[in-house]
Amino acid sequence: MNKKSLKKGKLPQATIARLPVYLRSLVMLANKGEQIVSSDILAQLAGTNAAQLRKDLSYLGEFGTRGVGYEVDQLINEMSKWLGLLRDRKVIIVGLGRLGGALVGYQGFSQRGFKIVGAFDRDPAKIGMVTDGVLVRSMEELEDFVKNTPGGIDIGIIATQASSAQSVANKMINAGIKAIINFAPITIDVPADVVLRQVDLSVELQILSYYLQKE
Amino acid sequence: MNKKSLKKGKLPQATIARLPVYLRSLVMLANKGEQIVSSDILAQLAGTNAAQLRKDLSYLGEFGTRGVGYEVDQLINEMSKWLGLLRDRKVIIVGLGRLGGALVGYQGFSQRGFKIVGAFDRDPAKIGMVTDGVLVRSMEELEDFVKNTPGGIDIGIIATQASSAQSVANKMINAGIKAIINFAPITIDVPADVVLRQVDLSVELQILSYYLQKE
DNA sequence: GCATGTGAAGCGCTTCACAGCA
DNA sequence: TGCTGTGAAGCGCTTCACATGC
Numbered sequence: 519m520n521k522k523s524l525k526k527g528k529l530p531q532a533t534i535a536r537l538p539v540y541l542r543s544l545v546m547l548a549n550k551g552e553q554i555v556s557s558d559i560l561a562q563l564a565g566t567n568a569a570q571l572r573k574d575l576s577y578l579g580e581f582g583t584r585g586v587g588y589e590v591d592q593l594i595n596e597m598s599k600w601l602g603l604l605r606d607r608k609v610i611i612v613g614l615g616r617l618g619g620a621l622v623g624y625q626g627f628s629q630r631g632f633k634i635v636g637a638f639d640r641d642p643a644k645i646g647m648v649t650d651g652v653l654v655r656s657m658e659e660l661e662d663f664v665k666n667t668p669g670g671i672d673i674g675i676i677a678t679q680a681s682s683a684q685s686v687a688n689k690m691i692n693a694g695i696k697a698i699i700n701f702a703p704i705t706i707d708v709p710a711d712v713v714l715r716q717v718d719l720s721v722e723l724q725i726l727s728y729y730l731q732k733e
Numbered sequence: 734m735n736k737k738s739l740k741k742g743k744l745p746q747a748t749i750a751r752l753p754v755y756l757r758s759l760v761m762l763a764n765k766g767e768q769i770v771s772s773d774i775l776a777q778l779a780g781t782n783a784a785q786l787r788k789d790l791s792y793l794g795e796f797g798t799r800g801v802g803y804e805v806d807q808l809i810n811e812m813s814k815w816l817g818l819l820r821d822r823k824v825i826i827v828g829l830g831r832l833g834g835a836l837v838g839y840q841g842f843s844q845r846g847f848k849i850v851g852a853f854d855r856d857p858a859k860i861g862m863v864t865d866g867v868l869v870r871s872m873e874e875l876e877d878f879v880k881n882t883p884g885g886i887d888i889g890i891i892a893t894q895a896s897s898a899q900s901v902a903n904k905m906i907n908a909g910i911k912a913i914i915n916f917a918p919i920t921i922d923v924p925a926d927v928v929l930r931q932v933d934l935s936v937e938l939q940i941l942s943y944y945l946q947k948e
Numbered sequence: 949g950c951a952t953g954t955g956a957a958g959c960g961c962t963t964c965a966c967a968g969c970a
Numbered sequence: 971t972g973c974t975g976t977g978a979a980g981c982g983c984t985t986c987a988c989a990t991g992c
Contacts (some may be wrong), residue, residue, distance in 0.1 A: 530960070531960090532960085541939070542920075556973065567963085568973090572975065572976085573963090580975070583970065583974075584969045585970050585973050586972085602942040602943055616838055619831070624934065626935045627935060629935075696945060698941075704757070705758065705778060715937050716780070717932070721753040723824070726913075727912075728752070730911060732743065747982085771950095782984090782985085783952095785985080787951090787953065788985090796952095797952050797953080799950075800949070953991100954990095956986085957985085958985070958986085959983085961981085963979085965976100969973095
């Protein structure tokens with residue numbers, strides 16, 4: 519058996535980013551009643567190639583049957599384990615503009631176990647309102663809310679303007695949050711023990727724009 | 734002078750993905766009135782390191798002054814040129830759920846020259862409505878709309894459910910659109926001459942989840 | 949002196965090609 | 971025979987370290 523799987527060592531970053539895509543494809547197969555899948559088929563569903571998929575899976579362990587393929591349920595289970603998805607994750611969001619508002623109600627989050635348990639905004643007009651079952655609180659309440667939530671808050675979503683993003687991140691970090699996703703169009707700094715993902719929607723369009731003019 | 738810049742050859746993919754982030758930082762500096770910036774400062778603002786930045790810039794040409802730094806305005810100009818941002822881009826969006834609705838009004842798009850000129854949905858209750866100055870049309874109108882828009886449509890945004898995403902993409906491609914960004918949580922296929930970017934918000938949270946359990 | 953520009957080295961990821969096994 | 975699992979080769983990107991030039 520594979521040494522790396524025994525040691526539960528770190529996976530390559532590129533592999534980590536693909537696991538959720540594999541998982542998404544596997545859940546789709548399971549919903550269709552498929553029980554077995556080959557690396558060829560799964561790779562196609564996930565938008566990659568069979569060699570890549572098999573190499574990725576080899577970091578997790580040995581789950582396939584040669585000449586046959588992989589059990590869909592088993593792969594779902596293993597990947598969920600590796601991704602830490604066997605339990606729900608508690609999430610808060612700051613900034614209830616239109617993007618933030620859409621994210622609070624986004625079905626894709628709750629379906630996959632990401633529960634938005636708190637929402638915060640600095641606009642007094644929004645504070646006290648309830649959207650999608652979540653009460654909007656003031657920024658001053660953030661730290662206490664995080665500290666008083668049993669088990670803590672796993673992930674903080676920043677959906678504010680660029681000018682507020684860094685100070686919001688600082689508040690989250692002070693409150694003890696260790697994972698942040700930032701939708702504001704600015705680069706924010708976090709300490710080494712905090713994981714950060716930046717998602718700038720305009721950046722995605724600009725990348726497309728580059729490729730458009732190359733033709 | 735650099736041969737690659739003369740030939741306007743292709744840039745490394747990783748560099749392309751960073752250019753919009755540099756540009757964002759440079760525009761911020763320009764707004765603050767800064768005229769000169771060093772690779773050290775700009776790299777920090779963009780969340781990378783000076784060597785990386787200088788290497789990236791070297792693919793575009795030679796713009797710096799040794800011992801001094803780079804002219805902010807000149808870099809903005811060069812990067813805009815390389816990213817094809819010297820003219821506005823016409824964009825359509827399909828799917829006016831909460832995420833789609835938020836994207837139609839997203840200031841970050843229009844500010845950066847991405848103009849949403851058409852919106853489409855299959856829900857009769859939404860067709861005919863106007864959001865953010867954009868009329869919502871039926872799916873049947875999509876192809877004619879794209880073909881009758883002078884200069885064509887540059888980019889199509891898919892913000893539908895996963896189950897509709899591939900057929901929406903096919904409609905866009907048939908209408909002649911060459912760049913697509915897909916927010917639906919499913920992998921879609923496009924021909925080789927169409928550029929595609931997949932943005933799955935749940936995938937981002939799942940990646941964070943992986944890192945959370947590693948501590 | 950100081951910051952840029954860049955070959956060269958280093959590193960991580962992807963792809964290949966085939967051994968291993970049902 | 972057919973598909974997995976994996977060393978090894980190949981490739982692209984990052985980092986280094988220093989020559990270059992204001």
